[in-house]
Amino acid sequence: MEEIDATPRFRQGAGRLSLDFVRTLRYRGTPGEQEELPDGAALARWVRQCGPALDTPPGARAGGRPGEAEVRAARALREAVYAHIAAARSGGSPGPEVAARLNGAAAPDVPVPYLSAQGALRWRADDPVSAVLSLVARDALELAADPALVNRLHECAAPDCGAVFLDSSRPGTRRWCSMDVCGNRAKKSALRARTSA
Known part of the structure; x- marks a missing residue:
């Protein structure tokens, strides 16, 4: 089997698996928008980095690495997750195509937990990509169905970011998807503006 690069490269920390998956279209709605899932290797890396730690490496199932059709479906x-979350945030409901896409993706088996001989919690899936994307779809369905969580979904205040995140702070006033990246940049920019004035 061909070795898959396990170097972390995808952003996490949006508060839910489905929101981290939405962030694979980086800088959504901005001129710098970037596709982070251009091919099967990238999709397999996302599954490895962001899904549960699977014993079955992504791409190890029959048929090898995810193909172009699987990448298009992912x-x-x-986009269905994004539309569903946006509809929930605006008080609307997703269209039938979005609902069908989410329901279909949520149907496959999810990774199964088990205890290893050493007593460690491990996960396995016959089709790791399908199993983790099923988790993504199920997470999005549950997230959008909970009004208390929907009320805590915010867009990052950085104008060039476009990420949606779940604000789990006590006061619910978090402004940036990441204090280390977007928040830090905004604070540095504000400091430069005050200093130059």
């Missing part, structure tokens, strides 16, 4: 699922 990107379509990502």
Whole structure:
């Protein structure tokens, strides 16, 4: 089996698996928008980095690494998740195509937990990509169905970011998807503006 690069490269920390998956379209809605899932290797890396720690490496199932059709389906699922979350945030409901896409993606088996001989919690899945994307779809369905969580979904205040995140802070006033990246940049920019004035 061909070795898959496990170097972390995808952003996490949006508060839910489905929101982290939506972030694979980086800088959504900005001129710098970037596709982070251009091919099967990238999709397999996302599954490895962001899904549960699977014993079955992504791409090890029959048929090898995810193909172009699976990548297109994953990107379509990502856009359905985004549309579903946006509809929930605006008090609307997703259209029938979005609902069908989410329901279909949520149907496959999810990774199964088990205890290893050493007593460690491990996960396995016959089709790791399908199993983790099923988790993504189920997470999005549950998230959008909970009004208390929907009320805590915010867009990052950085104008060039476009990420949606779940604000789990006590006061619910978090402004940035990441204090280390977007928040830090905004504070440095504000400091430069005050200093130059």
